[in-house]
Each structure stands twice: as structure tokens, then as C-alpha cells.
Amino acid sequence: MQKILVARPIFPDVIDRLKQYFDVDWNQGDVLPADALKQRLADKDGALSAGDPIDGSVLAAAPRLRVVSNMAVGYNNFDMAAFNASNVLGTNTPDVLNESTADFGWALMMAAARRIAESEHWLRAGKWGKWSYDGFLGGDLYGSTLGVIGMGRIGQALARRARGFNMQVIYHNRSRVAPEIEADLNAHYVSKEELLRRADHVVLVLPYTKDSHHTIGAAELALMKPSATLTNIARGGIVDDAALAEALRTKQIAAAGLDVFEGEPSVNPALLTVPNVVLTPHIASATEATRRAMANLAADNLIAALGEGPRAGNPPNPINADVMGRARQ
Numbered sequence: 001m002q003k004i005l006v007a008r009p010i011f012p013d014v015i016d017r018l019k020q021y022f023d024v025d026w027n028q029g030d031v032l033p034a035d036a037l038k039q040r041l042a043d044k045d046g047a048l049s050a051g052d053p054i055d056g057s058v059l060a061a062a063p064r065l066r067v068v069s070n071m072a073v074g075y076n077n078f079d080m081a082a083f084n085a086s087n088v089l090g091t092n093t094p095d096v097l098n099e100s101t102a103d104f105g106w107a108l109m110m111a112a113a114r115r116i117a118e119s120e121h122w123l124r125a126g127k128w129g130k131w132s133y134d135g136f137l138g139g140d141l142y143g144s145t146l147g148v149i150g151m152g153r154i155g156q157a158l159a160r161r162a163r164g165f166n167m168q169v170i171y172h173n174r175s176r177v178a179p180e181i182e183a184d185l186n187a188h189y190v191s192k193e194e195l196l197r198r199a200d201h202v203v204l205v206l207p208y209t210k211d212s213h214h215t216i217g218a219a220e221l222a223l224m225k226p227s228a229t230l231t232n233i234a235r236g237g238i239v240d241d242a243a244l245a246e247a248l249r250t251k252q253i254a255a256a257g258l259d260v261f262e263g264e265p266s267v268n269p270a271l272l273t274v275p276n277v278v279l280t281p282h283i284a285s286a287t288e289a290t291r292r293a294m295a296n297l298a299a300d301n302l303i304a305a306l307g308e309g310p311r312a313g314n315p316p317n318p319i320n321a322d323v324m325g326r327a328r329q
């Protein structure tokens with residue numbers, strides 16, 4: 001039997017599925033530090049990770065490893081140049097989380113715009129004495145302009161929901177999406193600068209790469225309307241969190257909703273001190289159904305990539321399909 005490491009706690013029934021094909025080493029404890037990860041991978045043919053950093057040094061410590069299946073759509077935790085150099089396959093879990101993540105983007109955007117977290121904290125603190133005409137005034141979503149940066153699968157799912165709110169949709173992406181998608185979403189392509197100037201609500205849904213590092217920093221925040229909100233459901237590092245905390249503190253923008261952070265699970269302490277930001281612990285895909293679908297898809301990828309199960313040799317979501325069938329380097 002081939003040996004695999006499941007690097008994180010996941011649904012036990014998915015572990016049972018994997019046990020039908022593999023000798024499974026399951027880490028049910030905390031995130032494995034790099035040294036422990038290397039040690040546990042030393043004799044493994046495959047691994048299932050969820051955001052664990054896998055670089056050339058980890059691959060070098062795992063000479064038998066042929067595939068790492070990420071239980072996430074984003075795979076910035078994989079050094080793909082190292083995967084390619086070693087002929088190790090990476091897989092991810094796209095699509096199954098599109099709708100849950102788009103829903104959550106809206107939840108954060110609405111909470112930020114309508115000051116839901118901020119007013120709830122105030123209420124819990126026992127400060128609600130009387131109604132006031134100007135208590136927690138926020139910004140409207142209905143009829144406003146939505147700016148989506150990153151018009152991939154999740155960005156499109158998010159933009160599709162704007163129709164019910166009668167919003168104008170503008171977007172920026174590395175490349176324009178197909179005209180029929182633009183027509184379907186009633187979305188208009190604009191430069192990043194125009195988007196930041198015009199949008200009432202900016203949502204970030206782009207992958208993290210070295211090019212998207214600090215897509216939003218002090219200069220970009222300065223372009224936004226003082227009434228605008230910024231929502232990040234993409235990755236930490238796409239926003240300069242220190243610059244954002246300052247823009248929120250000085251009310252350069254009205255509010256923000258953040259599910260991802262630079263250096264998470266640590267959060268920039270300055271963000272914890274500003275009231276006009278809604279903070280959640282990277283849970284945009286966290287519904288029971290979606291996390292189950294992600295775990296099962298990650299298992300499907302691993303099983304197939306290691307030549308087992310009904311799709312043997314044909315994993316559904318290869319990232320670097322070119323390396324399949326090549327000898328491990």
C-alpha cells in the first residue's frame with residue numbers, strides 16, 4: 001500500500017475513504033512545523049494539505065512524494081517552481097467553494113457598509129440608551145457601484161448577486177473576461193485606478209502572487225471615496241494591512257471587511273483597535289456542505305493522482321498537469 005500524510009484534521013469519513021487505498025498517517029493535532037512536516041513526509045508517496053507551506057526543502061526531504069493535494073482553491077502555499085523542478089504534482093479544490101465564498105463576501109461587505117459588527121459590540125457593551133436619527137449611519141448597497149478586483153470564478157459568483165441589489169458592476173482583472181460573461185453579469189471592465197475612484201464597495205477576489213502583493217496599499221486607499229468600503233476574501237498580503245488600519249482610523253475610507261490577513265493567524269494589532277472593520281478568521285468557505293465538498297475533492301485528487309480509484313491517473317484538478325507521468329526528480 002502507498003503511504004500518505006494527511007497534514008491536518010479533516011472529516012473522519014474522508015479519512016476512512018483514503019484508508020481504502022492508502023496507509024494513512026493522519027495529523028490530528030496542531031499545524032505541523034516545517035521540521036515535523038519534513039519528518040512525516042520522508043516515507044510518503046502523497047500528501048493532503050490545507051495551506052501548509054510546501055517548498056523545495058520540503059520536497060527534498062520527501063524523495064518518494066509524487067503529489068500534494070491542497071484542500072483549498074488558492075495554492076500560494078505551494079512553490080510551484082519547486083514542484084515542477086521535482087516533477088511533483090500539485091492539485092487544488094476549485095469551483096466547489098465558489099458560491100459559499102461569494103455569499104460570505106456579501107456578508108462581510110454588508111456588515112461593513114451597515115456597521116453591523118460595530119453596532120453589535122456597542123449594544124453588547126450596554127451602551128444602547130435611546131434611538132437616535134444618526135446612530136450608526138452607514139452606506140447603501142442597493143443602487144450603488146460594486147467594484148470587483150479579480151473576476152475569476154468566485155468574483156463572477158459575487159458579481160452575479162449584484163443584480164438583486166440593482167448595483168452597477170465594474171471590475172478589474174489581469175485580462176478582460178469573455179464578452180458573454182461581461183454581458184451576463186452586466187459588468188464593465190475598468191482600470192484598477194478607475195475602479196478605486198468610482199466604486200462604493202470594493203471586493204478583492206484575486207489570487208495571491210508576487211504581482212498581487214499589496215494590490216491595495218496607501219496609494220490605492222487614497223483613491224477610494226471616503227464613503228467606500230473594502231472587503232478582502234482573497235488572501236492576506238493582497239492588502240497592506242498597516243496602511244488599511246491607518247486609512248480606517250483616519251476615516252479615509254468608511255469601513256472594511258476582512259477574512260484574510262498578512263501573517264494570519266496573527267492579525268495586525270492596529271486593525272484590532274479600529275471599530276470600522278469587520279474581522280473574521282478565514283472562514284469564507286466554511287459551510288458544512290462546502291468544506292465537505294472540498295475535503296472529498298482533495299481526496300479524489302490524491303486517490304486519482306496516486307493511480308487508485310475510479311479516476312486512476314486522471315485527477316480532476318491538476319495544477320501542473322505537465323509533470324504527470326514524469327520520473328520524480
Ligand code: 8YV
Pocket residue numbers: 049050051071072073074075097282284285
Ligand atoms: C481554505 C481558501 O479554507 O480555498 C481557499 O483558497 O482560502 C479556503 O477555502 C483555506 O485556504 C485552508 O486551506
